[in-house]
Amino acid sequence: MASALLEDIKYLGIQPVKVVSISSDLPMLYEQAEKLIRQGNAFVCFCSQEKMRELRHEGFGCSCRNDDTKRNLDEWKKVLGKNYKEGEAVLRLKGDMSSPNHVMRDPVLFRVTYKEHYLQGAKYCVWPLYDFANSVEDGTMGITHVMRSSEFGTMRIELQDRIKDLLKLPRQTIIQYGRFNVRGAVTQGREIRKLMETGAIKSWDDPQLVTIKALRRRGIQPETFWELAIEVGLSPTETNFDWQMISAFNRKVLDPKCSRYFYVENPQKATVKGAPQRKVELKLHPDAPERGSRQFFVSDAFYLSKKDLDAISKLKGASLVRLMDCLNFKKSDSGFVFDSVEYERYRMSGSTIIHWLPADDKSLLSVKVLMPDGSTSKGLAESATAGLKAGEIVQFARFGFCRLESKNEHAKELSFIYCHN
Ligand SMILES: [Zn+2]
Incomplete structure (x- = not known):
């Protein structure tokens, strides 16, 4: 998990100066704990959880908090030496049992656990709780500002400041933020x-x-x-x-x-009667001519998406439909009929511009796009997409931005994931 988190952070462009794992700092944390015991500010407690819950609720200290320093030091060594079972002993801060902030009522600093640690194995059986570990780490590392989720609560800031004060460690500016x-x-x-x-x-x-x-x-x-x-x-x-x-x-x-390409989802063949055979050249990005272009050889046979064909079938009148950067056609009783190639003609009386692929092109690629709802869009993409590398993001005209996840060169098949429109 820790390395997954680091990967995320690095993706955002944040380079950690140092990555600290509490599990490798345990000897130092034990030392700081001993300091508190010597000061008389921490004690080993043998009371049950239930009893302590009740005492803390009522605001009374347990009898262990009166043990002298020598006995506490001896017991602490026995705790570290694996002489107690889980739940039998904890190290508590001698807090303030009458504090309105219940967090301050003799909170646990360390507890015994024999669960194997993923880095340290069974080497240690005494582990610090979050507040102690964080106070000491932040204080000893020279941290000035701490940013953390407000789910953490404000009551624990008082406890952490108390621990830092007792150990003569600097306090930090704490900035808490919501989810x-x-x-x-x-x-x-x-x-x-x-x-x-x-x-x-x-x-x-x-x-x-x-x-x-x-x-x-x-x-x-x-x-x-x-x-x-x-x-x-x-x-x-x-x-x-x-x-x-x-x-x-x-x-x-x-x-x-991102360069732009044509991807026709759910492709259907359509004929535009009278469309001339010619070469059509399209820029990879309309505002960046230096990026180059790609060429299509077109005749009267096209692939159009089913969605576009359905929409065209509902169009009324003789308005022009434009195949993007290619030609204009009209609907007639006998099907689609070529009208012109000029955009100007379309601009005067056109109703919709759609993208397309030449149906005679044998080098079109099969494409799958994983959509945000978990479904998959399937279709064909122009041959120029064959040169894309995994990880590249393209804009499929009238569909959206998609990131290439993998390609199967043999089967001429590309797998994308949808980014957004
Ligand atoms: Zn106790």
Whole structure:
């Protein structure tokens, strides 16, 4: 998990100065604990959880807090030496049992656990709780500002400051912020795990999710995350925003750098009677001629998407339909009839522009696009897409931005994931 998190951070362009694992700092943390015991500010407690819950609720200390320093030091060594079972002993801060902030009422700093650690194995049986570990790590590492989720609560800041003060460690400026929620998306780790168990979601990078992994897979650029963070700000309350906001930022980043191609979803053959045989040249990006172009050899046979054909069949009158950057045609009783090639003619009396592929072209590629709802769009793409590399993002005209996930050169088949329109 830790390395997965690091990968996410690196994708966003953040290079950690140092990565610290608490499990490799245990000897130092034990030393700091001993310091507290010597000061008389921490004690080993043998009371049951139930008893302590009650005492803390009522505001009374247990009898262990009166043990002298020598006995506490001896017991602490025995705890570290694996002489106690889980739940038999804990190290507590001698806090303030009458504090209105219950967190301050003799909280546990360390507890015994014999669960094997993924890095340390069975080497240690005494592990610090979050507040102690964080206070000491932040204090000893020279951290000045701490940013963390407001789910953490403000009551624990008092406890962490207390621990730092007792150990003469510097306090930090704490900035807490609320969760970011994308409306309509599952963002809670708990819910995601549940959906994975049922098989509705296959992995953490499933396109139905808005995890960094899923967004990265879809082609959401690192710059977009920065833009969003600046736009949303560090509000202590939860922030809800729409997917449209993510896609708007990302489109601005992608649009100038992605080449455009034709992908015809659910392709159907259509004939435009009288269409001349000719060569059509289309730019890879209308605003970047230096990027080059691709050529099509067209006749009267085209592939059009079923959706477009259905829409054309509902058109009334003799208005022109334009095959993008190619020709204009009209509907007639006997089918589609060629009208002209000039865009000007279309501009005067046209109703719709659609994209297309030459049906005689033997080098078209089969394409699959994994959609955000988990479904798959299937169709054909122009031959120029054969040169794309995995990871490249393209804009399919009138369909959307898609990131190439894999290609099967042998079968001339490309698998994309949908980013946004
Ligand atoms: Zn006790």
